[in-house]
Amino acid sequence: MKILGYFIWAAVACAAGIGLGGIALIRGEHINSLWLVVAAACSYATAFRFYGKFISARVMALNDKRATPAERLRNGHDFEPTNKWIVFGHHFAAIAGPGPLVGPVLAAQFGYLPGTLWIIIGACLGGAVQDFVILFASMRRDGKSLGQMAREEIGRVGGFVALVTVLLIMVILLAVVGLVVVNALKGSPWGTFTIAATMPIAIFMGLYLRYWRPGKVLECSALGFVLVMGSIFAGQWVGESATLAPVFTLTAMTLAISIILYGFLASALPVWLLLAPRDYLSTFVKLGVVMMLAVGILFVRPELQLPAFTRFTDGTGPIFAGKVFPFCFITIACGAISGFHSLISSGTTPKMIAKEWHAWPVGYGSMLLESFVAIMAMIAACVLQPGVYFAVNSPAGVVGITPAAAVATISAWGFPVTVADMSALAKDVGEQTLFSRTGGAPSLALGMAHIFASSGGGRAVIGFWYHFAIMFEALFILTIIDAGTRVGRFMLQDLLGHIVPPLGRTSWMPGVIASSAAVVGAWGYFLVQGVRDPLGGINSLWPLFGISNQLLASIALCVATTILLKMHGAKYMWITCVPMVWLVSATFTAAWQKIFSPIPAIGFLAQADKLEAAVRAGAAANTAATQTLIFNARLDAAICGLFMVLVAVILADSVRVWAGILVGSGDRQVHEAPFVTSRLQAEEL
């Protein structure tokens, strides 16, 4: 039996090698998406079985006889021993957001290969390790948060810097996901109506759950799902109506202002009325659609139309500027490694783990599944004709304002596309145009619609699936916007409460309104900046988001390295140190280039200087709008610099602690909760 096991694992590892070799070496012909699926699935299985188990057994010495906080501190609320597969699903639902869907779609501008390899290798050696080690550390420390662990293991500076970094990341995150929604809905009455309809539906669900059928969340969510599906069909009718279509055909700026107002209201309104019911619904829809996409890809097995590499690895990409290193590694964050996951791994999840060994599938395994979602997004983007992919994702400021100019530019790059092709596609999906629909969401929706429609129904249903995909993306992005604004408000109130005590009270209405307005104003500013940006906004905001998220991962890996160092000395510190060094190198290089590159498409300061020079030479009008663009470019440079400084502070503080431990002068005390024997029986789960 044991020999059979060796044989099976050898076969899985060989399949992973052949899959990776295949996608890396096949050139000059279209490859089937199944190559990516096999390479990813077999790599994940091998990494999970061998690397994940090695970390569990040797490094963490997981011990099922040791009672977890869920058992010791069981209170029926947060701390509750739960079946491992339920915790797995719960943790996966919490870490899966729009990041692993949008990032790979944008990074596909380099071709399918760089992003795919980074997603697979980054997740196995970096992202899953980070999530797992932080989950383990939190589980051994009574479910403490990343900030608390940073304060305890590194020092007070680390804890404070982690809090400020998270707040800043939230601001950039909310702006960039807001921009994704704006770009998906602008000029689209069908999509705008569908998303607008989710608000009264959510309020209806909130009232239903609070007053009519209290506690019946699944029933209420099923009802909400039926209504949302109905709104997609109604959206088609609205889009074709001569009277209603103009009402729901909104410009990017109108949509941005609407989202900002919505964010403010959702942050200040009672949470049960709008946010919570939609969050329940979006979680179920998200899990369902991810499963549908997996089944669709396996059923259709589409061929990838994008090449392994495109010419844009040289840094001249239209979607975002910058070479494959470092920009591929910051564009794809959540699918490979994401700092935000460390907040989830040190949040609810460690309080639900019943047995220590469950942390292995939950911490390591969930990230591998998230990475697989990113692979599916990469496939969905790459099944589009390259010309279509670039026509949808390239901003008008790069390819030209008119359709004729855009197709001429894109065809000249070697990716032929015609105005007729784009018009036919737009007509099929019920849109007025698909040119310059930047942000990743529309092209992902097109790819998903292509896969779903190929499973049955063909062109007749592609419009429905396109808008279904847009609804799915917008639904949980808007949930992130309102939940994020609320969390940002709490963080800000927590910080301001030290200066003006009433502002710290989350029930004091003037404080709620002022702090909500401040948080909404902060991300709203960057959202409006993205809408006004002639390069489409994604070029500047997505790298900022990627840099900030990866820097948060660096902080988490610093904490993880410190803990491993205290546990074992230098023996196993490479496990977290190697991904941290890689991440710091890629992220600091990207941040440096975003600030100081002399190429205006990349460097914020060069962008500002170019605009100033144009104004001086009379080539650009010296208007308030131009001055705002100049100011914004310098502001982005300052934010980027601030992120670098904050993380450099934590890095320096960590290196000081590590040096102390290694030379024997530092504190090697591990701050774990004391060992208590577990009395939990298997049948209790």
Next chain:
Amino acid sequence: MRQFFRIVMGLLRELADENAYARHLAVHGRVHSGEEWRRFSEERLRAKYARAKCC
């Protein structure tokens, strides 16, 4: 198959906070009512949305 269905339903109920509500009733020895659900839900949601949501 039954085990799989049990786990899927368990996951859905956990995500829907229905399991947490059942635990809440059991721990405090209370019975279900609209008022009790509202009390539980407010406390649960307050804690839930004080934490960062993942991207």
